[in-house]
Amino acid sequence: MTSTEAPPASGNRGVVHWAARYDLLLTLITLGREGKLRERFLDLARLVPGESVLDVGCGTGTLAIAAKRRVGGNAVVRGIDPSVEMIDRARKKARRANVDVTFETAFAESLPFPDAQFDVVLSTVMLHHLRRAVREQCVREMHRVLKPGGRLLIVDFGRLSSKRRGLLAHFHRHGGVDLSDLVGLSTAAGFEVVESGEVGFGTLLFVLSRAPSTS
Numbered sequence: 001m002t003s004t005e006a007p008p009a010s011g012n013r014g015v016v017h018w019a020a021r022y023d024l025l026l027t028l029i030t031l032g033r034e035g036k037l038r039e040r041f042l043d044l045a046r047l048v049p050g051e052s053v054l055d056v057g058c059g060t061g062t063l064a065i066a067a068k069r070r071v072g073g074n075a076v077v078r079g080i081d082p083s084v085e086m087i088d089r090a091r092k093k094a095r096r097a098n099v100d101v102t103f104e105t106a107f108a109e110s111l112p113f114p115d116a117q118f119d120v121v122l123s124t125v126m127l128h129h130l131r132r133a134v135r136e137q138c139v140r141e142m143h144r145v146l147k148p149g150g151r152l153l154i155v156d157f158g159r160l161s162s163k164r165r166g167l168l169a170h171f172h173r174h175g176g177v178d179l180s181d182l183v184g185l186s187t188a189a190g191f192e193v194v195e196s197g198e199v200g201f202g203t204l205l206f207v208l209s210r211a212p213s214t215s
Contacts, residue, residue, distance in 0.1 A: 148213045153207075
């Protein structure tokens, strides 16, 4: 799709159209530590040079661009997001950074890629926006596009207690998820869970899973 085309209607909710303000909000929420948080995500995904990467729900592209720098110049990195405004901003960022990342408008539950295309799929702070049935379809799609033995990193907000408010609460006012639910989504889609736990920032949780190898 081109940047002027919108994806078809979907069961998604919470599609963000205010791309520039989104970046500002992330800076405020992370107290200027967004760069360190991105690197933490890439460490959790265990990225190595040469791996192909898909960032699902890539937003304004910052994580995908960081992933490209991690995996190197010859590696393929793609990003998808349902928001036309987010993809436009991501493309501008990539051009300014002189980084070869391809961004396109698409929904996570219908990924526009053939089977077994990527070594790593990233899904960060995206699934909590979706209904349960749509989450399940998204994770199945991520499994489909991963190569045998490929890895999926899911990061999302854990549930807030009644005492935890402020900017973080505003940012994920749609609610959080349980770690057991993220693990269950992964295993139900056919993944083998490698590691899970707290990211070490706010209420963020992660699950790193592996698609079964054919060997």
